[in-house]
Amino acid sequence: MYIKDAMEAAAKQAKQTMNENKGGPFGAAVVKDGKIIAVASNSVLCDKDPTAHAEVNAIRLACKKLDTYDLKGCEIYATGYPCPMCLSAIIWANIKKAYVSGNIEDAESIGFRDDFIYKYIESGKKDKNILSIDFQDEYIAKALYSEYAEKNKTIY
């Protein structure tokens, strides 16, 4: 069930931090059982952290409040369409339901560049002008993975 209060709380926080020059105009809220657990907004500029997008911040805050890395059963409300980083963070957090207000085109129209990362991924991650990825010393990862498997470590 869509909780309008959650989207509005996310927008209110985004509006405030945008006007304080803390980050972009994006907010997010995590809801569980109809109750708002965490509200956050983009804080890339003030935290000097390129990963401090609204959804990532809301997930981190919700995890802190619920004392878990697993937000199963939670929903996320985002004022903007999640970029691939945030989308993946939502999935890693085991959130299965996202409500979104804005779309990618709207964010692009004010200069944000979420879409080119989706396009880079969708086209096979080959555009070296965006990011070149080279494989080196594969035995290093293989040794780590073998040790992990042998010791039956917790897979989250």
Add this chain to the structure above:
Amino acid sequence: MYIKDAMEAAAKQAKQTMNENKGGPFGAAVVKDGKIIAVASNSVLCDKDPTAHAEVNAIRLACKKLDTYDLKGCEIYATGYPCPMCLSAIIWANIKKAYVSGNIEDAESIGFRDDFIYKYIESGKKDKNILSIDFQDEYIAKALYSEYAEKNKTIY
């Protein structure tokens, strides 16, 4: 230029934190001008933070050390192939070069599920068993974006 010391430092830290049950067997290092700026590993379990992957942690640490959200001119070394969250974080940080030891199939073979997020994105983000995304109240985002554009806020 590939700096073997950086990959080995990332692997050493991953091995240590894996054995302390702090997180998965993944490490990363950020390098600038041939010098290692930050080394980090996956700390999802100990930090109870689903976003605390090695690359994200290394980027956050490098940004803190360099006092910036912009890692232009840096390279990243990752023992595992970056998941879409980490890949996007690397791109948002303006890092253009990644060196990777392990591939996705290797990580899948020990139970990590990075590939299904790439597949979800590549197939149009439609699989509701992974994440359903619904649009609601689009005027909320439009109002935020208009205000942002009118005030000529910093776009990072």
